[in-house]
Amino acid sequence: xxxxxxxxxxxxxxxxxxxxxxxxxxxxxxxxxxxxxxxxxxxxxxxxxxxxxxxxxxxxxxxxxxxxxxxxxxxxxxxxxxxxxxxxxxxxxxxxxxxxxxxxxxxxxxxxxxxxxxxxxxxxxxxxxxxxxxxxxxxxxxxxxxxxxxxxxxxxxxxxxxxxxxxxxxxxxxxxxxxxxxxxxxxxxxxxxxxxxxxxxxxxxxxxxxxxxxxxxxxxxxxxxxxxxxxxxxxxxxxxxxxxxxxxxxxxxxxxxxxxxxxxxxxxxxxxxxxxxxxxxxxxxxxxxxxxxxxxxxxxxxxxxxxxxxxxxxxxxxxxxxxxxxxxxxxxxxxxxxxxxxxxxxxxxxxxxxxxxxxxxxxxxxxxxxxxxxxxxxxxxxxxxxxxxxxxxxxxxxxxxxxxxxxxxxxxxxxxxxxxxxxxxxxxxxxxxxxxxxxxxxxxxxxxxxxxxxxxxxxxxxxxxxxxxxxxxxxxxxxxxxxxxxxxxxxxxxxxxxxxxxxxxxxxxxxxxxxxxxxxxxxxxxxxxxxxxxxxxxxxxxxxxxxxxxxxxxxxxxxxxxxxxxxxxx
Amino acid sequence: xxxxxxxxxxxxxxxxxxxxxxxxxxxxxxxxxxxxxxxxxxxxxxxxxxxxxxxxxxxxxxxxxxxxxxxxxxxxxxxxxxxxxxxxxxxxxxxxxxxxxxxxxxxxxxxxxxxxxxxxxxxxxxxxxxxxxxxxxxxxxxxxxxxxxxxxxxxxxxxxxxxxxxxxxxxxxxxxxxxxxxxxxxxxxxxxxxxxxxxxxxxxxxxxxxxxxxxxxxxxxxxxxxxxxxxxxxxxxxxxxxxxxxxxxxxxxxxxxxxxxxxxxxxxxxxxxxxxxxxxxxxxxxxxxxxxxxxxxxxxxxxxxxxxxxxxxxxxxxxxxxxxxxxxxxxxx
Numbered sequence: 080x081x082x083x084x085x086x087x088x089x090x091x092x093x094x095x096x097x098x099x100x101x102x103x104x105x106x107x108x109x110x111x112x113x114x115x116x117x118x119x120x121x122x123x124x125x126x127x128x129x130x131x132x133x134x135x136x137x138x139x140x141x142x143x144x145x146x147x148x149x150x151x152x153x154x155x156x157x158x159x160x161x162x163x164x165x166x167x168x169x170x171x172x173x174x175x176x177x178x179x180x181x182x183x184x185x186x187x188x189x190x191x192x193x194x195x196x197x198x199x200x201x202x203x204x205x206x207x208x209x210x211x212x213x214x215x216x217x218x219x220x221x222x223x224x225x226x227x228x229x230x231x232x233x234x235x236x237x238x239x240x241x242x243x244x245x246x247x248x249x250x251x252x253x254x255x256x257x258x259x260x261x262x263x264x265x266x267x268x269x270x271x272x273x274x275x276x277x278x279x280x281x282x283x284x285x286x287x288x289x290x291x292x293x294x295x296x297x298x299x300x301x302x303x304x305x306x307x308x309x310x311x312x313x314x315x316x317x318x319x320x321x322x323x324x325x326x327x328x329x330x331x332x333x334x335x336x337x338x339x340x341x342x343x344x345x346x347x348x349x350x351x352x353x354x355x356x357x358x359x360x361x362x363x364x365x366x367x368x369x370x371x372x373x374x375x376x377x378x379x380x381x382x383x384x385x386x387x388x389x390x391x392x393x394x395x396x397x398x399x400x401x402x403x404x405x406x407x408x409x410x411x412x413x414x415x416x417x418x419x420x421x422x423x424x425x426x427x428x429x430x431x432x433x434x435x436x437x438x439x440x441x442x443x444x445x446x447x448x449x450x451x452x453x454x455x456x457x458x459x460x461x462x463x464x465x466x467x468x469x470x471x472x473x474x475x476x477x478x479x480x481x482x483x484x485x486x487x488x489x490x491x492x493x494x495x496x497x498x499x500x501x502x503x504x505x506x507x508x509x510x511x512x513x514x515x516x517x518x519x520x521x522x523x524x525x526x527x528x529x530x531x532x533x534x535x536x537x538x539x540x541x542x543x544x545x546x547x548x549x550x551x552x553x554x555x556x557x558x559x560x561x562x563x564x565x566x567x568x569x570x571x572x573x574x575x576x577x578x579x580x581x582x583x584x585x586x587x588x589x590x591x592x593x594x595x596x597x598x599x600x601x602x603x604x605x606x607x608x609x610x611x612x613x614x615x616x617x618x619x620x621x622x623x624x625x626x627x628x629x630x631x632x633x634x635x636x637x638x639x640x641x642x643x644x645x646x647x648x649x
Numbered sequence: 650x651x652x653x654x655x656x657x658x659x660x661x662x663x664x665x666x667x668x669x670x671x672x673x674x675x676x677x678x679x680x681x682x683x684x685x686x687x688x689x690x691x692x693x694x695x696x697x698x699x700x701x702x703x704x705x706x707x708x709x710x711x712x713x714x715x716x717x718x719x720x721x722x723x724x725x726x727x728x729x730x731x732x733x734x735x736x737x738x739x740x741x742x743x744x745x746x747x748x749x750x751x752x753x754x755x756x757x758x759x760x761x762x763x764x765x766x767x768x769x770x771x772x773x774x775x776x777x778x779x780x781x782x783x784x785x786x787x788x789x790x791x792x793x794x795x796x797x798x799x800x801x802x803x804x805x806x807x808x809x810x811x812x813x814x815x816x817x818x819x820x821x822x823x824x825x826x827x828x829x830x831x832x833x834x835x836x837x838x839x840x841x842x843x844x845x846x847x848x849x850x851x852x853x854x855x856x857x858x859x860x861x862x863x864x865x866x867x868x869x870x871x872x873x874x875x876x877x878x879x880x881x882x883x884x885x886x887x888x889x890x891x892x893x894x895x896x897x898x899x900x901x902x903x904x905x906x907x908x909x910x911x912x913x914x915x916x917x918x919x920x921x922x923x924x925x926x927x928x929x930x931x932x933x934x935x936x937x938x939x940x941x942x943x944x945x946x947x948x949x950x951x952x953x954x955x956x957x958x959x960x961x962x963x964x965x966x967x968x969x970x971x972x973x974x975x976x977x978x979x980x981x982x
Contacts, residue, residue, distance in 0.1 A: 151819040156941075159731050167688055250703045250733050254688060254696035262695070318733060334732070334739055335933040335941070337819060358819045362931040366798055370813045371931075374805040377819065498690075530681025530946065533690060546690055561691070570694045 148648045149356040150630070153368050153377040157335045157361045162318040163301050164237050165251045169639045172300045174338055174359055176640040178220075179303035179323030182211050182230065183294060187634045187641075188403060189456060190553020192298050196225065196324065206289030206592035211297075213280040217347045219306035220328045227282040231274050232307040238271060240264040244307075249315035255301040259552060261290075289590040291597050292554035299552050300640050326352035326644035335361055352644040353632075372397065372625055378648070379626040379633060385443035385502075391625040398626050403456065404619035405637035407449045407558075408500035408547035410491075410511060411614045415575045416542050418487055425612035427477035429467040431518045437510055438618045441503060445623050449616035451605045453558045454550060454637075458594060459601030464609050474518045486519025492536065492544035496529045500547030500620050507617070508545060536573045546573065551638065555601045560585050563608060576613035650974060650981075657967050664963065665956060669721065672955045673714050676948050682706070683730055683946035704730050717952065726956075727949035729942075736953045740938065744957065745828030746816060747934035750926070751919045753850045754858035759912060762862040766869025766908075771896060773874065781866065788863030797856040797929040804852060812849050814931040817842075853930040857923055861915040868911045872904040879903075905976055913969030920965070921958035 159168040163175040184195035197211035217225040235241035237256040245251060253263075261268035270293075272285040286293070296302060309322035321329045324347065327340035341356040360377060362368040365384050372380045373396075383391065383399075392399040410432070412419040419425055434448035447455070450464050478484060493508040494501065501507065505524075512522040522543070527535060536544050548558055561567055564585050565577040581604055588600035626633055631647040684700040685692065701707050705716070720727055726736040765785065769778035805813030816830055817823060823842055826833050831850075834843035876882065877900055885899050924936040935958060942950035973980045 147820075149820045160733065167691070247703055250728075250730065252696070252700045252703045254692065254700065257696055257699070258691075258693055315733070331822075333742065333822075333825075333933070334734075335743070335937065336816070336931075337822070339822070356820075360815065360819050360931070361933070362814050363928045363937070364931075367801055367814050367929050367931065370798075370801045370806045374809060374813055376805075376812055376814070528680050530683075530685045533685050533692075534682065537694075548691065551691075571691065 147355045148353070149358060150354050150379065150643065150646060150648060151358045151360055151377040152643075153360045153362045153371055153380045155361070155363055155365065155368070155382045158338065158359075160318040161321040161329070161332070162251070162305075163303055164253050164256060165318070167255055172640045174340075175303065175321060175323075176300045176325070177327040177340055177357060177643055178321045178325045178329055179300070179305065180325050181298055181300060181303040182213075183298035185298050185553065185636065185638065188636065190295065190550075190637065192294055195298065196304060200294070202592060206590070207286045209284040209286070209293060210277070211282050211284075213282065214347060215280050217324050218345055219309070219322055219324055220343055221306050221309055221322045223306055223308040225304065225324050226279045227276040228279075229304055229307050230282050231276055232310070233304050234271070234274055236310070237302075238264040238269065244310040246315040251315065255299075255551070259296045259299070259301075289592050291589050291591050291594075292552060292556055295552040295554045300638070301551070326642065327357055330356075337361065346644075348644070353647045354643065357643055369625070372627065375627065378630050379624065381622075381624045383623045383625050385445045385623055388443060388445060388623045396628055398628050398630065400624050400626065400633070400635050401445060401621045402624065402635040402639065403637040404447060404454045404621050405553075406500040406547055406549040407452060407454060407619045408498070408507075408545070408617045409449075409452065409614045410617055411544045411546060411574050412612075413539055413541050413544070413573070413575055414613050415539065418481070418483060419489070419542060421481050422611050423477050423481040424483065425615075426467070427474045427481070427518065428515065428520065429612050429615050430470050430474035430477065431520075432511060432514050432615060432617075433469045434466065434617055435469070437507055440510065441507060442618065442620055446618040446620040449619050450609070452548075452562055452608065452614060452616050453555045453601070453605065454619050457550075457553065457555050457558075459555050459598035459605075461602045461605040464605060467615075471517055478518060486521065488521045488523065490525050490542040491522045492525045492527060492532065492541040494529070494532055494545050495526060498547055499622050500549065500618070501545065502620075504545050537570055539569065539573075539575055541573075544573065553638070556585070556589055559601065559604055560589065563613060574613045576611075578607065578611065581607055650971070654967070654971065657970075661960070661963055665960060668959050669718065669952065669956060670714070672952050673717065676951050677710060679943075679946065681946055683948065686946045687731060717949070726953040729947055729950050731945050731947045731950075736950055740935070740954065740957060742825065742828040743933060743935045743938045744961075746932060747920055747923065747927075747936065749829050749831060750850065750853055750857060750923065750932055750934060751916060753854035754919060755861065755912065755916055757854050757858035758862035758865055758915070762865030763869050763908065765866040767873060767896060767901070769866070770870045770873035770877065771892070782870070785863040785866040788859045789867070791859055793856055793860070793925050794929055796859060797853070797926060800852045800856055801929070811851055813852070814929075816849050816932065817846050853926050853932055856930070857919060857926040861912075861919065864911055864915060865908060868908050869904065872907045873900060876900045876904045902976060906973060909969055909972060909976065913965055917962040917965050920961050
């Protein structure tokens with residue numbers, strides 16, 4: 080009797096395990112035909128042929144067998160909104176880049192400008208009038224025509240000149256527009272004076288004063304063109320119903336799970352997109368995402384841990400990519416506080432920090448030690464300047480010169496969140512702490528929640544602090560002016576750095592329209608900053624990502640938003 | 650019993666109202682301005698002010714609470730600051746996702762847990778008992794994220810038997826009807842799909858069910874041991890009933906009451922607290938929804954999300970209380 084019962088229990092357990100395992104096996108087999116858009120057919124097939132057909136269809140999970148090339152792109156977080164202009168979220172523009180197009184576009188691997196919806200453009204000699212010649216015969220995904228009127232409608236929406244589609248009551252705000260164009264309609268700083276529709280395919284922007292990076296702005300994915308008909312139809316729900324002119328059309332969005340796009344047949348470039356569709360899938364955990372790639376469930380994954388990069392590179396089934404640096408992490412000084420108001424002290428600290436070690440320890444080598452507060456390859460990047468040498472003797476000499484031979488005590492504020500330019504600020508802070516103890520400076524690490532951290536550092540409560548900056552329009556002004564112009568002290572200039580010479584150079588560079596002249600001005604600015612050391616640039620990180628080796632022509636863009644129009648699956 | 654149910658449901662109202670006030674206050678005490686968090690380090694002062702205004706954050710605490718409550722009483726959960734969508738519309742698929750996962754996790758936990766508990770009570774102090782209890786101890790102290798990653802690595806990457814994450818294959822997703830994909834697959838009469846959905850459930854359900862499984866096993870064991878010592882069991886034995894009947898027909902029913910309590914509590918915990926499992930398996934559930942909202946200081950979502958979780962928790966407790974009466978007819982309400 081006893082035996083019988085334990086036998087029964089054992090059977091019960093086995094049954095459960097077998098059921099579980101069965102589910103798994105079959106799931107593998109049948110998920111291969113999941114790409115088929117024709118569910119009815121696949122159902123019929125497996126109904127007729129039974130097990131055989133489902134076995135013969137088994138294969139690579141992510142790439143579907145029925146001639147449909149659908150790419151699955153895995154990332155860590157969901158998009159906030161698919162209305163690109165009302166968000167600053169990179170996960171949003173990564174998707175809207177596929178659906179929408181701007182008047183201009185960036186080259187594949189850099190921030191150099193190329194034609195977008197405008198095939199040609201002219202700038203008047205005074206730099207105040209920009210005329211764009213638009214592509215003809217372009218239609219939005221909803222079938223309506225793209226024309227100059229549509230461009231004006233969009234810009235009026237963001238600037239507030241016409242609030243029909245501004246949706247303020249629904250909580251819409253266009254902060255990126257304000258940042259890039261100096262404010263909104265009616266503001267003094269707002270650089271756009273008027274927008275004139277010349278004819279259907281020609282539009283003219285009149286500026287109040289020249290803006291050196293106006294064209295860069297026009298290429299940003301934040302200023303792409305939405306179908307006015309769709310704005311009318313969907314109203315404030317435009318963030319969930321995007322309609323643009325881009326290579327892919329929006330299909331569906333399940334929050335925190337996936338966004339599905341399909342190829343737009345009438346795309347203005349023949350033969351593109353090469354894929355039949357793209358799915359952006361959210362897998363929050365970096366390790367799980369890599370497992371999903373390795374088991375063939377996704378094609379591309381963003382946000383690879385630098386430590387996993389070597390494994391991806393060795394494996395024949397996967398390809399490793401690095402995104403060109405578009406950021407830098409820095410150690411900032413509140414330059415109004417003693418003793419770091421003294422440039423000599425700041426230089427001493429600069430000589431005492433071992434950047435190579437930080438780059439190696441934190442980013443597994445996928446970062447370059449930073450010299451300037453601008454990413455390399457940017458317009459006017461000063462490559463004549465060299466890294467402050469890691470030289471403790473020199474550091475001590477400088478400290479003595481400033482009257483601090485015995486060192487001093489100082490607070491170092493550490494950011495609590497991971498950012499691409501600073502994946503683990505706490506550890507970097509510890510390295511800096513031990514580096515500085517070598518020259519007699521004792522560092523107290525201060526921790527603060529992220530929002531108060533940003534508020535308090537902007538208010539100048541810190542002494543030394545850690546932060547970074549990421550580019551959006553690929554222009555040095557966005558780095559140098561935001562971080563070091565005296566006018567921005569107390570907001571984005573958390574170093575409270577005030578240097579009239581620097582301010583003047585930056586002001587000149589901002590309004591100059593000759594790019595070579597601008598480059599020269601930025602080089603000079605960097606020289607002064609280099610000497611003055613109001614902040615210590617630590618590293619430019621180069622984020623790593625991975626794909627299956629079946630993915631062709633994928634080129635990561637430094638802005639993190641790249642078009643997938645030319646990507647193919649082998 | 651009907652009157653009792655009504656009374657319990659009416660008691661919900663003050664409980665939930667009190668909850669809203671507590672949650673609302675706590676949420677607003679978290680340091681950090683949501684506008685600042687949303688815009689990040691590159692935000693300008695003007696942009697922050699503008700966003701604060703458009704999100705209604707410049708109103709006083711009580712005004713904000715008043716607005717929230719007024720909407721809530723009309724059945725409106727509000728809309729997310731971050732995504733601007735209606736929370737009621739966003740939260741439904743997540744409730745379904747979490748329910749589905751919890752159901753299968755608890756199914757796993759109950760089947761394995763109760764049987765393991767019975768075996769070790771029945772064979773008390775045998776090697777089977779020790780094995781089962783060591784198994785339970787390991788289960789209860791298992792770090793879930795580790796177990797989850799190991800499962801993914803072994804069963805998805807190395808063996809390729811099961812999918813590693815998500816609720817279904819990425820391409821060609823099911824047309825949701827109820828958002829319970831198992832039910833949806835059946836409604837679509839699509840058995841390939843049903844098997845896919847079930848295969849996606851196996852790994853997360855096992856990871857999530859491990860701790861409750863261990864707790865249930867321990868509770869069943871001690872409860873069974875107690876019942877087995879009682880007089881009526883001796884009487885049943887004396888009448889010559891076989892061991893199997895003694896345990897499953899006579900002992901188990903009385904031993905179930907405390908186990909049921911544990912099952913109810915654990916189910917409640919899983920509904921809101923499955924953040925780790927939901928994160929690692931990319932399961933778009935309720936726990937992750939609220940967690941993301943906290944990270945972004947999305948006040949309305951935190952409030953309404955916690956409210957929904959609390960509501961579910963209370964409902965499950967009510968159901969458990971009602972089940973007592975079915976199992977033990979001596980209990981009357």
